[in-house]
Amino acid sequence: MVGLERYEAINRGEALAKFQIAKRINAEKAESLDEMLEIHRKLKREFAKVLESGDVPDEKPDYSFMHLKRDILYEMLKSCNFCERRCGVNRYEKKGFCKCGVTSYFSSEFLHVGEEPELVPSHTIFFNRCTFACVFCQNYDIVYEDDYIVDARELAYIIDVRRRQGSKNVNFVGGNPDQHAHTIAEILLYVESNVPVVWNSNMYHSEELAEVIEDFVDVWLGDFKYGNDECARKYSKVANYWKVVTRNFLRAKENGELLIRHLVMPNHIECCTEPIVRWVAENLGRDTRFNLMFQYYPTFKAWEYPEIARRLTREEMEKAARIAEKYLSNLV
Numbered sequence: 342m343v344g345l346e347r348y349e350a351i352n353r354g355e356a357l358a359k360f361q362i363a364k365r366i367n368a369e370k371a372e373s374l375d376e377m378l379e380i381h382r383k384l385k386r387e388f389a390k391v392l393e394s395g396d397v398p399d400e401k402p403d404y405s406f407m408h409l410k411r412d413i414l415y416e417m418l419k420s421c422n423f424c425e426r427r428c429g430v431n432r433y434e435k436k437g438f439c440k441c442g443v444t445s446y447f448s449s450e451f452l453h454v455g456e457e458p459e460l461v462p463s464h465t466i467f468f469n470r471c472t473f474a475c476v477f478c479q480n481y482d483i484v485y486e487d488d489y490i491v492d493a494r495e496l497a498y499i500i501d502v503r504r505r506q507g508s509k510n511v512n513f514v515g516g517n518p519d520q521h522a523h524t525i526a527e528i529l530l531y532v533e534s535n536v537p538v539v540w541n542s543n544m545y546h547s548e549e550l551a552e553v554i555e556d557f558v559d560v561w562l563g564d565f566k567y568g569n570d571e572c573a574r575k576y577s578k579v580a581n582y583w584k585v586v587t588r589n590f591l592r593a594k595e596n597g598e599l600l601i602r603h604l605v606m607p608n609h610i611e612c613c614t615e616p617i618v619r620w621v622a623e624n625l626g627r628d629t630r631f632n633l634m635f636q637y638y639p640t641f642k643a644w645e646y647p648e649i650a651r652r653l654t655r656e657e658m659e660k661a662a663r664i665a666e667k668y669l670s671n672l673v
C-alpha cells in the first residue's frame with residue numbers, strides 16, 4: 342500500500358517496530374528534565390540513523406532510549422503540555438481539562454475488524470478521557486468515565502497475546518491516546534512482540550509531545566475534523582485548531598506513515614470537507630491514504646445544534662465524495 346510500506350514490512354517480519362528499535366539504543370540516566378531532553382536530542386539523531394540503515398543492535402541495554410522517553414513523559418506530567426491546551430497543571434496533584442491524572446484508565450481492548458482494510462484485525466485499546474470536548478462525541482461513554490486502571494505489564498502481555506492471535510498492529514485510541522502517552526511508553530517497554538504501533542489521535546498534541554512519541558509511533562491514524570478554527574471552537578471547544586493539526590500532520594508525515602480520517606458532517610462540506618481535502622492534496626500529496634467517513638449520526642449534545650442534528654443526506658455524501666475524488670487518489 343502506497344505510504345504504508347514500512348508498516349507492511351514490519352508485519353512481514355522484514356523490519357522492526359520503532360519502539361523495539363528504541364529499546365535497543367543505549368541511554369544515560371539523568372536527574373532533571375532539561376538534562377534528559379538534552380540526552381534525548383542527541384539520541385534522536387542516533388535513532389534516525391539506525392532507522393534508516395536498518396543496522397539495529399541485537400542487545401537490549403538495561404536503560405534505553407525508550408526508558409528515557411518514558412521518564413521524560415512522567416516528568417512532563419508535572420507541568421502538563423501533552424496537548425495544545427497546555428493546562429500546565431501538575432498531574433501528580435490535580436487534573437487538567439482532560440480530567441486525567443497520572444493513572445490511566447481504559448474501557449476495552451479487542452481485535453477490531455471495523456477499521457481500514459490495511460489495519461484489520463487491529464488490536465484496539467480504548468483509553469478513557471479526551472483532550473477535546475466534541476458536542477457530537479460518538480464515544481461519550483468512554484470519554485466521560487474511568488473504567489479499568491491500566492496495569493502496564495498486564496496490558497503488554499495482552500498485546501503480545503493479541504499479536505499471536507493475528508493482530509496487525511496495536512492501535513491506541515480513546516477518547517484519545519495523547520494524554521496517556523506516559524502510560525503507553527511504559528506499556529511498550531514490556532511488549533515483546535514486533536507489532537506496529539498505531540496512534541489513533543485527534544492530532545492536537547503539542548510539539549514537545551511529538552518530539553518524544555514520534556520515535557515509537559509507526560502509523561499516525563489522524564482525525565482531520567475541521568477545515569477552520571470557528572467550527573473547531575464551536576463543536577470541540579479548541580483554539581488554533583487549523584494551525585496545530587496542519588503542523589502535526591506535516592510533522593507526522595516526516596516522521597512516520599500516515600492514514601487520515603475525516604468524518605463528514607451535515608452542513609459542513611464547504612467549510613470543512615473541501616478545505617481539508619484540498620490542503621491534504623497540496624501539502625501531503627494526492628496519494629495520501631484518506632478515509633472519507635459518512636457514518637456521522639447526531640448523539641450526545643449534537644441535538645442542541647440544529648445544523649448537525651441529523652444524518653448526512655445522499656446529496657451531501659455524493660458531493661463530499663466528488664470533492665475528495667477531485668483532489669485525492671488514495672481513498673479508502
Ligand code: SF4
Pocket residue numbers: 421422423424425426427428429430436437438439440441472519520
Ligand atoms: S493532556 Fe492536554 S488537556 Fe490534559 S492536562 Fe495535559 S495539556 Fe491539559
